[in-house]
Amino acid sequence: MKQTNNTKFAILGLLTTGCHTGYAIKQMIDQSLNHFWKISYGQIYPTLKQLVADGLATVQDTSQEGKPDKKEYFLTEKGEMELRTWLQAPINAIATEKNEVLLKLFFSRHQSNQSTIIQLEQYRQKLHEHYHTYDAIEKMITTELFNKEDAAFWLFTLDYGKRTTAAAMEWCADTVQQIQNWEEE
Template identity: 65%
Template sequence: MAKENHTKYAILGLLTTGCHSGYSIKQMIDESLNHFWKVSYGQIYPILKQLVDDGLATVQTTSQDRKPDKKEYYMTPKGKLALQAWLQTPIKDIPTEKNELLLKLFFSSHQSKTTALNHLTQYLEKIRERYNTFESIEQMINENLSDQADAQFWLITLDYGKRTTKAVIEWCECTIKKLKDG
């Protein structure tokens, strides 16, 4: 049985946030979903086409001076029902994270401890940057978007990111100490 593509629901959901072009959808993904749901630009337009073909969205084309025609997508009533049905469906699987650092550490008996420590230190720096990004996003939502119906739920998913990122920071610091002491 083919695995269901949940990215179509991510894009369908983004249509409810005022994102109606492939470009605005990609911007919203990069600014909000990208920390927990990766979507490449190359996935967006085929999924939008599929949503239209399935009757879950419509497309309106607008001519523009000296630019390609602009396509804007809107959810249909059938699309709204599909999104609501998916939202009510129980979670089936806990996702498995692919993490290059963990993979390298797993096989680190085949490299120098210094190299492993360098990987951990670089990772720690990047994960701290991610945490700072989450704090900036939280501030922006609280200051500019708190009146949005989705704001509470954006903050809930952001809190998950902050908490898991903080745990990774603590794990990195502890692991670096273990390797240095051991």
């Protein structure tokens, strides 16, 4: 079965948010999508070029005083239809997460319990920092971007991130406690 390139749909979606240059798209990715969908800078321009070639977007050169022309991309009607079709298609699979801490934990019988506990506590601290980033993003959306059409949907995805991060922090604490209990037995 052919795998769908969802990066194409992420870029199509970003074109609907007012991001019309590769730079603006990268900024939006760094501030939002990167928390749940990774797109490298090196993927943006080839994807935009392909969207134009497929008739899903158009490109316009806009002159800037004292600077090179910038390329601005706009969704075509065909691109909007393609985005809507993808949005309405059923979810076929649950994404597999690559998680280094889980991979290390899986093989942790080959290290001391104390080393495992330290790694889990470090991971929990990173999750805690991540959670605070989500709080800051939520504050920005609710105070500065609340009037954007997409704001409610951004908050829904943010809520997912906050809930899964909180659950992961709780899992870390519980796992550390279980390992510590082994040492007491």
